[in-house]
Amino acid sequence: MPRISPAMIRKVASYDPLLGLLLPVCRTAEAARQELHWIRNEGASVQRACALRARSVPLQYVLGSQPFGELEILCKRNVLIPRWETEEWASELAARWQTSRVTAPTVVDLCTGTGCVALLLKRALPRAQVTAIDCSPFAIALVTKNLHHNDIRDVTVLQRDILRDDRPAIAADLVVCNPPYIPRDAFVRDVTTSVKMYEPRLALVADKEFYTNLCDVWLRHTRSFVYEIGDISQAHFVADRISATTWSVGIRRDSNGKPRVVYGFKTDDVQLNKLYDGFGYLVR
Amino acid sequence: MIHTRASEIAVMNVRWLCSTTLRLVKKNKLPPRPKFTKEMEAQCEEKFLHGGRGPGGQKINKCNSKVQLKHLETGIVVTCQETRSRESNRKIAREKMALEIARYLNPDSSTDARTEALQRWVVQGKRAKEKKSKLKYAKHEEERQSKQQESLRRDAAIIESL
Ligand SMILES: C[S@@+](CC[C@H](N)C(=O)[O-])C[C@H]1O[C@@H](n2cnc3c(N)ncnc32)[C@H](O)[C@@H]1O
Numbered sequence: 247m248p249r250i251s252p253a254m255i256r257k258v259a260s261y262d263p264l265l266g267l268l269l270p271v272c273r274t275a276e277a278a279r280q281e282l283h284w285i286r287n288e289g290a291s292v293q294r295a296c297a298l299r300a301r302s303v304p305l306q307y308v309l310g311s312q313p314f315g316e317l318e319i320l321c322k323r324n325v326l327i328p329r330w331e332t333e334e335w336a337s338e339l340a341a342r343w344q345t346s347r348v349t350a351p352t353v354v355d356l357c358t359g360t361g362c363v364a365l366l367l368k369r370a371l372p373r374a375q376v377t378a379i380d381c382s383p384f385a386i387a388l389v390t391k392n393l394h395h396n397d398i399r400d401v402t403v404l405q406r407d408i409l410r411d412d413r414p415a416i417a418a419d420l421v422v423c424n425p426p427y428i429p430r431d432a433f434v435r436d437v438t439t440s441v442k443m444y445e446p447r448l449a450l451v452a453d454k455e456f457y458t459n460l461c462d463v464w465l466r467h468t469r470s471f472v473y474e475i476g477d478i479s480q481a482h483f484v485a486d487r488i489s490a491t492t493w494s495v496g497i498r499r500d501s502n503g504k505p506r507v508v509y510g511f512k513t514d515d516v517q518l519n520k521l522y523d524g525f526g527y528l529v530r
Numbered sequence: 531m532i533h534t535r536a537s538e539i540a541v542m543n544v545r546w547l548c549s550t551t552l553r554l555v556k557k558n559k560l561p562p563r564p565k566f567t568k569e570m571e572a573q574c575e576e577k578f579l580h581g582g583r584g585p586g587g588q589k590i591n592k593c594n595s596k597v598q599l600k601h602l603e604t605g606i607v608v609t610c611q612e613t614r615s616r617e618s619n620r621k622i623a624r625e626k627m628a629l630e631i632a633r634y635l636n637p638d639s640s641t642d643a644r645t646e647a648l649q650r651w652v653v654q655g656k657r658a659k660e661k662k663s664k665l666k667y668a669k670h671e672e673e674r675q676s677k678q679q680e681s682l683r684r685d686a687a688i689i690e691s692l
Contacts, residue, residue: 284593284614304591305614313595313615330594330616331587334578428588436585438592450588476587501578504586 264292267300271440281305302440314362315340317369317396321360324384326449328362331500332424332474335507336363338525339472340370343420346521349373351419354468356408357456359449361389361401363422368401376400377416381407382448409459415467425456427476454483457508461487470511470518481508485530494519498526555651561643564632566624574627575600578616579609599623606630 250270258275259266268278285295288309298308306312306321313319314328315337321327343351350373355364357380364378378389378401386405393401406413428437428450437450457480460473465488475481478497485495485508494513500506509526511518579596580586596611597619608630610623629645 280611281593287613305593306591312593313613313617316617326588327591329587329591330578330580333616426588432589437589438585441589441591445591474587476589500586502580502582502586506587 264296267296271299271302285309302443304440304444307444312362315366315369317362317365317392319360319362319365320388320392320395322384322388323444324446325382325388326359326445328360331502331504331506332363333366334500335472335474335498336366336422339422340367342521342525343367343374344370347517348419348521350375352416353377353420353422354379354416354418354464356421356423356464357425357449358389358403359385359424361385361392361403363424364389364401365392365396365398367422368398369396375402377402377404379404379406379408381405382446384446408463409455412463415464418468419470421460421464421468421471422473423456423460423471424474426450426452427456427474427480429453432476454480457484458487460484465493469515470509470522472507472509474506475508478505481505481529484508484510488530490530493530494522494528495530496522496526496528554654555647557651560647560651563625563644564628566628570601570628570631571624573602575602576620576623595619597623599627601627601631604631604634606634 250273255266255269258269258278262282264282265275265278268281269275272278272281281299282292282296284305285292285299285308290309295308299305304321304327306327307323310320310322311318312321312328314333319328349371351371352375353364353367353371355361355367355376355378358364358378359380359382361378364376368374368376380386380389383405386403389401389403393399393403426449430451430453433442433447433451441450457473460471461484464471473484481495481497488495488510492513493510495508495510497505498507498509507526509522511522513519577598577600578594579598580594584590593614595614595616596609597616598607598609600607606627608623608626610619610626612622613619
């Protein structure tokens with residue numbers, strides 16, 4: 247990324263000192279102006295917010311929340327901030343289940359973090375039985391807060407390490423998961439400063455562990471799954487490991503054109519064939 | 531009855547409000563905004579705009595809520611990133627689009643009555659604010675002067691006692 251020159255910062259700061267604080271972290275004057283507008287709109291202490299942003303603290307930790315569909319998800323240090331890519335597939339998935347004939351599906355959200363995906367699905371499908379699982383005590387505490395904050399009830403929240411603890415898994419219609427998916431070398435190379443400095447590594451760094459866990463553990467207990475991916479190789483890994491005779495597997499791109507989700511359903515299930523038709527493209 | 535200066539100001543304030551309310555534009559009684567119809571929804575193409583290349587997903591935590599709406603028949607394009615919420619921006623973009631389409635269909639009619647009223651409403655709010663701050667300033671000034679006189683009197687008393 248191009249370096250932002252001190253001259254440019256000075257120029258922007260002479261216009262508004264707060265913009266000068268935001269420019270290095272926002273990268274462009276346009277983005278800085280936009281962010282200042284949001285900060286002002288949300289009634290935060292503007293000075294304090296800009297000072298924290300100048301130190302690369304994520305805006306969502308500064309303002310304390312991130313919109314996710316129609317929900318407002320509270321965000322705190324030690325728990326990953328929900329991303330727009332996740333919001334996008336989760337919203338589309340919720341809409342599809344809403345119009346399907348299964349009105350009360352059993353849903354398991356693994357690696358739930360703030361609980362954003364679990365809560366979005368529960369809001370869209372009030373009769374669904376939703377279980378949210380994470381190993382981090384910070385995440386578990388925040389999920390509970392978010393349930394209250396969004397006035398959602400009846401979501402089961404469990405603290406478990408899903409890679410070690412394979413107590414009889416829940417029989418589900420849908421397993422969703424946004425697992426840590428950034429390999430160690432890519433973490434050093436590609437991850438932006440703000441993420442590296444302030445978001446928990448536990449939520450980010452892993453290679454194929456969680457996709458292996460899907461194939462070896464969760465597949466036996468569900469009719470369909472939707473997993474976020476960081477790289478297309480992770481989708482191929484799942485497709486190659488899964489029985490081609492019983493499972494259909496697909497890849498869905500995000501609106502920026504990047505492969506973002508690997509999903510699958512039992513091939514002989516007529517209902518699910520219809521539900522996932524057009525969600526992505528089938529590779530198996 | 532004896533008024534202190536501050537309560538006089540309060541009374542003036544009330545009177546000013548009473549005498550002017552009739553001419554004020556009310557925010558909840560603006561001319562209606564054009565509706566974004568189901569047909570329009572079908573005629574529009576929606577896009578979510580992002581920075582383009584570069585890492586995505588968990589690697590970056592930039593807020594991305596920009597929405598673009600294109601009305602295919604007229605080529606009208608509106609964008610919105612007013613809020614951090616993509617859902618809200620989608621709604622606002624549709625309101626903007628409905629207004630643009632109304633303007634397009636009816637370039638010089640009353641479709642802009644709402645905009646005009648809104649503008650008057652904003653100006654009116656600004657005036658009220660100015661008045662308020664003038665009053666506040668007057669009050670501060672008064673307090674400042676009385677404090678000054680008080681301290682002068684005290685100084686005089688001290689000098690006298692010497
Ligand atoms: C990428 S974050 C996803 C959070 C949230 N679902 C979202 O989309 O914003 C991954 C989450 O997995 C959790 N996690 C990491 N290892 C885990 C494990 N072995 N068992 C259960 N949860 C784990 C982390 O605590 C983190 O909250």
